[in-house]
Amino acid sequence: MKESDKIDEMLSDKNILDSETIEKTGEIHDLVSDEQKKRILSIIEQRTDSVQGNNNTKEETVQVISYRRKNNMKLIAAVAACLCVITGTLFLKPQDKDNINTGNDKVEITTVYETEPVYESTSETSAEEKNSVTFTDTKHGVLHNSFTEDTSECYTVNINTENINTENDKAETTTVYETEPVYESTAETSAEQKIPITFIGTKYNVWYNGFIEDNGEYYTVNFLKNEEFQNRINADIREVSDELYKYDDTPETKSPIMPQYRKNSKGLDLYPYICNGYMYLKFFYNHEYNHAATLVYDIIEEKRIEKIEELFTDTSTLYEDLNRVMREKSGTHDYTYTAEITPENITGFDFYDLFINDGSEKPVVYPWFIANCFEGRTSEYCKMDTERDMRNCIKDEFIPACEAGGD
Amino acid sequence: MISDDEIMQAFSISDSEGYWKLLDSYCSYVYAIVSSHVRGLASEQDKEECIADIFIETVNACRKQNIDSLKAVVSSIAKRKSIDLFRKLSGKNRYSSYMEEITDEPADYDTPETFSAGRTEKENLWNEVKKLGEPDSDILILQFFYDKTAKEIGNILKMTAEAVTKRSQRARQKLRKILTESEVI
Incomplete structure (x- = not known):
């Protein structure tokens, strides 16, 4: 083995470096780019939102149970969650690298579905009261909450699986700048x-x-x-x-x-x-x-x-x-x-x-x-x-x- | 550096604002801790998710009780979460083996002596790396430990990618010379 290769191989052994040096490097240098921070913030926002969402579901469940006891009716509670991996990388590449200048820029992510979700109601109330099917996106999945019909007596699962075709759905990312990018020039403009x-x-x-x-x-x-x-x-x-x-x-x-x-x-x-x-x-x-x-x-x-x-x-x-x-x-x-x-x-x-x-x-x-x-x-x-x-x-x-x- | 009070005040304005300030102050530190535990196992995406969880838990902890030092809380949660991730990922890899790895040859295990000698060699090498001083030591740490590209290192150290590569090359030449002279290699 050549000496240079040996040096590289020895340096590549990541277990040898002490944690003090590692942490010091992290404290001194900004190892995480703004793009990465934005991605992390986006994960945090999604996860904290989904935590709040879960709490709401619990409250709903309590209400449903008391409703069942009170009215002695059959209640079928169905919980369905479809976790489909959304393929596609979130391209956070800004239009102009010079524009990345604020720590408060926000990344807005919208999912563009290949096919529009079909809204169907299984309740016998009225067509107008049909609930809209909602997909809540997390980084790794789609949470489907299409069966929250308040007007019907029973909850009914009505997921149309044909709509959940996330392979071709696209995540579109938009960076919303806190302030507009400033262009300055030495040209003879002004x-x-x-x-x-x-x-x-x-x-x-x-x-x-x-x-x-x-x-x-x-x-x-x-x-x-x-x-x-x-x-x-x-x-x-x-x-x-x-x-x-x-x-x-x-x-x-x-x-x-x-x-x-x-x-x-x-x-x-x-x-x-x-x-x-x-x-x-x-x-x-x-x-x-x-x-x-x-x-x-x-x-x-x-x-x-x-x-x-x-x-x-x-x-x-x-x-x-x-x-x-x-x-x-x-x-x-x-x-x-x-x-x-x-x-x-x-x-x-x-x-x-x-x-x-x-x-x-x-x-x-x-x-x-x-x-x-x-x-x-x-x-x-x-x-x-x-x-x-x-x-x-x-x-x-x-x-x-x-x-x-x-x- | 933003103070802990400023970060907590930002949370009173909005969660996004607070999290951004928290990320701005401690993200690199947490990234370093996570990287040190899951090196070679986790992808960047795994690390980002782990970091997000760490900050969520930190904020929850801060909301439950008065915290004297945010860094201490971040640090302990980061270490615990990183170990969890390490266990999760290493557990996943534990049972995967490849047919080509199974041979009739006797296993080539390191003896305690060779293992110890190899470790000493590497420790000496990293000690020499640290002695190189900045920015060369930082370049090698970022290159070999954090697997950063020359361009990424350039952005971190405010240098051009070319200068990074050149310095890395020279630093390794210097190391080779030092270690050859001291008969480590």
Whole structure:
């Protein structure tokens, strides 16, 4: 067994970790996402509702028994509960992840029945007094309470089992936002719509989201000192965006950049990363978080990096080394070595990922290639220092590089 | 962090409001306790249902008597409910066996010595993990103990998924080096 496999296997033994560490992790970090919390709240609401429902049933039963004693009549009490597993996942995916901003948003769940329940009364009172058949949904079942007829003398079971066809019934979930999502923009629409600059994860990584715009047509970089260089970057962003937008109008056409993905009407996300004097702008299709394109810049030299070779000081054995390491590491990470890497088949790159078109429809992504290939010898081979702590980048590079709205 | 009083006040407004505040404050803590008891057995859905039951019981307990510390009540109910769930799930799996597992080969049981040696190895490993410091130790705990994906860990630790994977990889390399040097592996 390889040592790495052994380490993973040992770490996978979950019984070894002490409960103190486990609980501490739970106290420090928010391990449960808002979506999960909403699902839990929904379960709580359903269960507390059903508890109240059960209490009502008890009261009814008491009334029924006293009624029977008083009138000495035959009473047939029938209790039927149909527990049918409702298939179908509750998709809590919001329309826009930026809109998840309140702890008081509520999830409303309605069940759409394939066939409408049929209301039938077995009582001899009148058609108007027919009770409506009610299905009370719990996560795991359907509670049918169709036999509560107050006007008849006897309770009668009248469940039409044909209606309980929950396999094709669908659970529809709607998120009701406490407050309407607020869209802010740095686009030229209005000053009020300027988005505050936010640093995400500044403790360990530099991730700047100062230019997420829902109102503007294009994302714009607005934090560099050199405006001329900044304008060039924004022109590149426009060009790439246009290229990606183009495929939005012709859904049957696939992007040549990432042939398997198409952009939909929800648009793109653009994430900038800055490290060691380099910046890359990574476009994602925000509906699936799929990588669409990357732009790489040297913000010290103030130029765009168009070829991967520009990231290295010595390129004489670059492809040989890349292929060797990728072949050796194949299968150990999220990738399998499928084709020889050549200057021609590289369709994109950034600090972490290398995109190769190996001839198949789905391009191959080699993640963290610089870290894998050049760790330990970056100073002699690679222009960027992959060992460097990202935290330093904030004060050394990122903040000096920002001017407009940098505070 | 919302105080216990604020949570109880929220219940006087509405149950939903109260439960949401309670979830906001203690959900992660309860999730950690549940996960520690039912690791490898329960699905996320099982855990969510268990957590819901824990909070319902907590609120019922609080309504019946005055509670000094909500955390203490949550903690004890969570541990009890988690053990119940563990018994339920392990009982379900106890009687399921597969034909392919039955062979003519003699059973390969661990001796107490090998079991103890293996356990010491793993304890040393986790001790080294804790020594790695944040965020590397947290990443490995979330990755291997809580089975979180890189993206989920990224959301929790406010990092990118890429950075998480890279740090995890480096941390394991570091561990391998430490443990090789100390001849643990």
